[in-house]
Amino acid sequence: MDGWLEIGKIVAPQGMKGELRVYPDTDFPERFQKPGKRWLLRENTTQPEEVELVKGRFIEGKNLYVIQLAGVNYRDEAEDLRGCKLLVPESDRPELGEDEYHLMDLLGLPVFMLEDGKLIGTVVDLINAGNDLLEVRLHSEGLEETKKTKKQKNVLIPFVKEIVPVVDLESGRIEITPPIGLLEIN
Numbered sequence: 001m002d003g004w005l006e007i008g009k010i011v012a013p014q015g016m017k018g019e020l021r022v023y024p025d026t027d028f029p030e031r032f033q034k035p036g037k038r039w040l041l042r043e044n045t046t047q048p049e050e051v052e053l054v055k056g057r058f059i060e061g062k063n064l065y066v067i068q069l070a071g072v073n074y075r076d077e078a079e080d081l082r083g084c085k086l087l088v089p090e091s092d093r094p095e096l097g098e099d100e101y102h103l104m105d106l107l108g109l110p111v112f113m114l115e116d117g118k119l120i121g122t123v124v125d126l127i128n129a130g131n132d133l134l135e136v137r138l139h140s141e142g143l144e145e146t147k148k149t150k151k152q153k154n155v156l157i158p159f160v161k162e163i164v165p166v167v168d169l170e171s172g173r174i175e176i177t178p179p180i181g182l183l184e185i186n
Contacts, residue, residue, distance in 0.1 A: 002047065004039070005088040005104070007031045013078035014066045020087060022056075022065045027128075028094055031086075032056040032065040039087040040069075048087050099161065105169055111136050111157075112173040114166060120183065123174065124154065131178050132159040134174075138183070155183055 008022040008031075031038075033056045039048035040186060052070035059066060067115045072078055093102060103126045111134070125135035133156040140152065157163060157176060166175035 003090050004041075005090055005093065006041075006085050007088055008065070008086045009036075010081050010086065011064070012082060013075045016075045016079045017068075018067050018074050018078045019068050020081060021059075022067055023063070024065060029058060029065075032058070032067055033089065037185040039089075040070075040081070041085040041087055042081075044082045099167075101167060101169070106134070106174070108168070109167075109172055109174050111174045111176055114177045120157070120176065120186070126159065127156065133157065134159050134164065157182065 005026075007028075008024045009159040010020050010110045011023050012021045013019065014093050024032065032053070035053050037054050038051050040051045041048045054063050054068040054070050056067035057063075069081075072081065096102065106123050107127060109123045112118060112121060113121060119139045121136040121138040123134055124137045126132040127135055130158060136155050136157055138153045138155060157178060163182075164174060164179055166173075168174070
């Protein structure tokens, strides 16, 4: 949705007092812990509605937050929100430090070899698995395996400075120096 950033998805009620379990889609925990305005996008709708986050907490080991929204006081009210997405305006993007990037800025960027400028593929996702991993859909030209199966192959590239030394948002490109075999073993 233009103008909005998805920060999480409501997956279930928590308890009997209207609390909600949310799987986060953001690296900024304050989005679920700091009270204030958020927007709710219900399934099968296109217009978000404003809601007030009252409180929230992180549940260790489950990678989810439990939040309380104003006006949601009972389990059945929380159940009605299952599957809804939580949003913030795109203008509410936190300032980042050097070598930090917003996921939405990386999606769709072409990935090249630093050494020879050869196109490798395109970023399709960023996976948080202890260390961030760029999921890159390989460019089919020059990949015999991909040509034979006519199936596009994705590889996971550790998003660390040693392997991804260049992220140039102005030029719209990423350059990598993968260790030998990384692109083949994925």
